[in-house]
Amino acid sequence: MRWIGKIVTTLLILLFVLVIGGVAWTGAPVFAEPGSLSRLYRYFSSNTAETAHGHPFPELRVRCYRETPEVLFQAVAKAARELDWRVAESRPGAYSADAVATTSLLRFRDDVTIELRPVDCGTELWIVSSSRIGRADLGANVRHIMEFTEAFERLAGVEPL
Numbered sequence: 378m379r380w381i382g383k384i385v386t387t388l389l390i391l392l393f394v395l396v397i398g399g400v401a402w403t404g405a406p407v408f409a410e411p412g413s414l415s416r417l418y419r420y421f422s423s424n425t426a427e428t429a430h431g432h433p434f435p436e437l438r439v440r441c442y443r444e445t446p447e448v449l450f451q452a453v454a455k456a457a458r459e460l461d462w463r464v465a466e467s468r469p470g471a472y473s474a475d476a477v478a479t480t481s482l483l484r485f486r487d488d489v490t491i492e493l494r495p496v497d498c499g500t501e502l503w504i505v506s507s508s509r510i511g512r513a514d515l516g517a518n519v520r521h522i523m524e525f526t527e528a529f530e531r532l533a534g535v536e537p538l
Contacts, residue, residue: 403480405516405523410435416516424508426518436523440537441498446472449500452533453491459528462489478506478521485510489521498538502526 405420407413411433419434432438442449450472457464462476472493477486485508492503504525506518530536 403482403515403517403520405519406434406436407516420516420519421513424511424514424518425505426507426514426522427505428503428522434519436519436526440502440526441496441500442502442533442535442537443499444533444535446493446495446500449493449502449529449533449535452529452535453493455532456525456528457489457491459532460524472500480517485517487514487518487521489525491525502529 403420405416407416409416415433426437428437428439430439450469453474454464454467457474457476460478462478464474464476466475468474472495474491476489476491478489479486487506487508489504489506494501494503504522506521508514508518
């Protein structure tokens with residue numbers, strides 16, 4: 378009977394290592410604000426990440442830039458290309474684009490919508506990243522948003538207000 382306990386313990390440890398390893402592979406922050414329990418719950422219960430005002434995850438808060446959407450829109454396609462995303466549709470008049478991001482581990486395709494919205498502060502960057510399959514993304518969609526935001530700001534030469 379003791380061997381059953383050892384097998385169960387070993388399996389639980391292996392499962393824990395695989396779970397944490399999967400999240401670590403995506404590169405999504407696990408220990409950042411608002412805490413690892415909140416983040417792990419999110420990474421294992423949702424396959425979509427999106428920016429929002431006042432989002433509990435700092436990297437998912439809407440960012441605002443002084444520049445106009447016309448000026449910033451060029452950087453959207455550049456950032457997508459730099460990340461090896463395929464731009465499926467670009468709507469320059471609406472300052473929005475749809476792209477397909479492919480995960481590095483299992484080559485899953487995720488849909489990403491990027492919008493630049495004119496507001497009082499200048500232009501807000503709104504992003505939605507959603508997995509096509511599965512109920513959980515292990516943080517991959519949060520990582521897509523983080524990577525896009527970093528590339529976008531660098532290529533546009535802007536910093537959020």
